[in-house]
Amino acid sequence: MGEELLKVDGLKVRFKTDDGYITTVNGVSFSVKKGETLAIVGESGSGKSVTSLALMGILPPNGEVVDGDVTYKDKDLRTLSKKDYRKIRGNDISMIFQEPMTALNPVFTIGFQLREPLMLHEGLSKKEAQARGVEMLRNVGISDAEKVMGRFPHQLSGGMRQRVMIAMALSCNPELLIADEPTTALDVTIQAQILTLLRNLKESSNTSIMIITHDLGVVAELADRVIVMYAGEVVEVATVHELFESPQHPYTKGLLDSMPKIHDVVNELYSIEGTVPNPAEMPQGCKFHPRCPFGDEECVQTHPNLLNVKGDHAARCIKLAKKELVV
Amino acid sequence: MKYLLKSLLKTIPVLLLITMIVFVLMRLTGDPVSLMLPENATAEERDTLRESLGLNDPLPVQYLAFLGDLVKGDFGDSFRYNMDALDLVLERLPATLELAIASMIVAVIISVPLGILSAIKRNSVLDLFITGGAVVGKAMPNFWLGIMLILFFSVTFQLLPVSGRGTLAHLVLPAITLGTGIAAEMTRLIRSSMLEILGQDFIRTARSKGLRETVVVNQHAFRNALIPVVTIMALQTATLVGGTLITETVFAWPGLGQLLVQAVNLRDMAVVQAATFIIAIFVILSNLSADLIYRLLDPRIKYE
Known part of the structure; x- marks a missing residue:
């Protein structure tokens, strides 16, 4: 570990809407190191999925990257030609999505969809790709792989489809796997199986994983390092251990407190008051201040920078600099 | 294959219903005899022609006779062209x-x-x-x-x-x-x-x-x-x-549309029946x- 595989610096993404432009990712910086698993955590609307789509260069047509650098190995992805970008997509960097039910094309067989990236990136013949596809399906725990290759997506369960998606994403041995909420849409038992699958992948290969989730259980299970996002910004960066041991940002603390603990008897679960602000009506100053229990006049006035706490642990809160915050 | 066979069988009642509707409508909306004979033809002449065409029989009888011919692929002759309607x-x-x-x-x-x-x-x-x-x-x-x-x-x-x-x-x-x-x-x-x-x-x-x-x-x-x-x-x-x-x-363009509209106007029943059936x-x-x-x-x- 140590060598940087992907570096994102000051990424800014905006969307064109009927009411003008809305910035959903505002100056996000982080890096993914070789072989590590990085979790990006945040509520819905915090910009975590948009960040991943921007990295892949597959933002919806009304979205665009307006600022920042995305460097993969030595390549500047933002200035890469469309053709060279396509060579990276699905090959060096691949992605699995939240909704396995709709992420596969309903009119093509599993085999067709699995062979596609293999024939495209590895230059395999149809027959070779078929054999590799079967092998990939076996690797993700599908026993009757030959049969599944001939099936259509609607003939498979959600868990099976997510396995197929993972097999597809891993088929060209990517250096980085982006998993956007890969377990959210699945049953709890299936969630556990998919997580095991990802952990095995992490342990058995040198593939870096960037996992996007709002589930802190998933984070604890898989991640080496964590980025907490709020309202399009990174609000805290830490190793998984540091984050759970000593969260610095009030938002992170709130997230951790809202996780029910199995031994505590409580009448009411904790939740952070309010909701993520609408990107069109971002609060002044610190974007979290309207929901922050420590928020005061200064928080309304000043937009805080990311502040190093200890080593690589950083958080975006002005109270930290003044040591006013006891968390 | 089974589906195809089933669908084809299902079309039989549809076709039957269509022939019935067209048959009844054609007979209720006008008399071909008045168009076939010269304007000064007597009532007797008209009635003779009607009788010979079978138009005086009750509708159900006429329809059954029509179906009997239809099974043999015979829609009758065109009044106007004096040739087989089909x-x-x-x-x-x-x-x-x-x-x-x-x-x-x-x-x-x-x-x-x-x-x-x-x-x-x-x-x-x-x-x-x-x-x-x-x-x-x-x-x-x-x-x-x-x-x-x-x-x-x-x-x-x-x-x-x-x-x-x-x-x-x-x-x-x-x-x-x-x-x-x-x-x-x-x-x-x-x-x-x-x-x-x-x-x-x-x-x-x-x-x-x-x-x-x-x-x-x-x-x-x-x-x-x-x-x-x-x-x-x-x-x-x-x-x-x-x-x-x-x-x-x-x-x-010598297509079905022209033929059909002409046949409707002239009360050319056999042609209307044949054309609607084929369509x-x-x-x-x-x-x-x-x-x-x-x-x-x-x-x-x-x-x-």
């Missing part, structure tokens, strides 16, 4: 089918590329141009477009024949006339269908694999977008077989083939 219809059928197929080809050639293009370039000037053009194409009456095409291509530049049927050149203008309206409707449908599909998750997956955009659009998206388009194509084909009287009249068969066939195409396009569709 022969008369079948003689016109190739012209109608030829024009229907050619118009459909024109419609597909125009609408598929334009529909896809306006979807992937949505809200651009090109998209505005195409969707605007589609409205114009839909709004243009066939007779006007037909006449304009004749004036331009046949009269001014003398590139194509004015009217009639014969060579491939004769087919061009009527096919464009009919195909334009259908193309307009199909372009709009393909556009909206493609737009819906392009927003789906599996399109994002296809892009994330690194596939070329043309593969994503033409293979992953288009095949999904085709299903509603096939429905419209089947309906339009049925309409084309059923009657394109105006276009046939403008181009003096009904083609409407049923085009719907059936749409069902079969759905199955080929979308594996989720299964018929029991």
Whole structure:
């Protein structure tokens, strides 16, 4: 570990809407190191999925990257030609999505969809790709792989489809796997199986994983390092251990407190008051201040920078600099 | 195969119902005898003719007699042409089918590329141009477009024949006339269908694999977008077989539409019966083939 595989610096993404432009990712910086698993955590609307789509260069047509650098190995992805970008997509960097039910094309067989990236990136013949596809399906725990290759997506369960998606994403041995909420849409038992699958992948290969989730259980299970996002910004960066041991940002603390603990008897679960602000009506100053229990006049006035706490642990809160915050 | 057999069996009651409706309507809406005899014919002469044609029998009796003949493939003779009605219809059928197929080809050639293009370039000037053009194409009456095409291509530049049927050149203008309206409707449908599909998750997956955009659009998206388009194509084909009287009249195209309208006006019952029967068969066939195409396009569709 140590060598940087992907570096994102000051990424800014905006969307064109009927009411003008809305910035959903505002100056996000982080890096993914070789072989590590990085979790990006945040509520819905915090910009975590948009960040991943921007990295892949597959933002919806009304979205665009307006600022920042995305460097993969030595390549500047933002200035890469469309053709060279396509060579990276699905090959060096691949992605699995939240909704396995709709992420596969309903009119093509599993085999067709699995062979596609293999024939495209590895230059395999149809027959070779078929054999590799079967092998990939076996690797993700599908026993009757030959049969599944001939099936259509609607003939498979959600868990099976997510396995197929993972097999597809891993088929060209990517250096980085982006998993956007890969377990959210699945049953709890299936969630556990998919997580095991990802952990095995992490342990058995040198593939870096960037996992996007709002589930802190998933984070604890898989991640080496964590980025907490709020309202399009990174609000805290830490190793998984540091984050759970000593969260610095009030938002992170709130997230951790809202996780029910199995031994505590409580009448009411904790939740952070309010909701993520609408990107069109971002609060002044610190974007979290309207929901922050420590928020005061200064928080309304000043937009805080990311502040190093200890080593690589950083958080975006002005109270930290003044040591006013006891968390 | 079993599905096909079942569907074909199901068409029998439909066809029977159609013959019944047409039969009753034809007999309730006018008397062919008054048109067949000279105006100064006596009441007695009329009655004799009626009797000889079997028109004095009660309707159910007439209908059963008609069905008995129908089973033998006999629709009776045309009052006007004094020849077998079915022969008369079948003689016109190739012209109608030829024009229907050619118009459909024109419609597909125009609408598929334009529909896809306006979807992937949505809200651009090109998209505005195409969707605007589609409205114009839909709004243009066939007779006007037909006449304009004749004036331009046949009269001014003398590139194509004015009217009639014969060579491939004769087919061009009527096919464009009919195909334009259908193309307009199909372009709009393909556009909206493609737009819906392009927003789906599996399109994002296809892009994330690194596939070329043309593969994503033409293979992953288009095949999904085709299903509603096939429905419209089947309906339009049925309409084309059923009657394109105006276009046939403008181009003096010897098709079924002209024959049928003429037969209705002259109370030529046998011809109306034969023509509606044949048209009904083609409407049923085009719907059936749409069902079969759905199955080929979308594996989720299964018929029991």
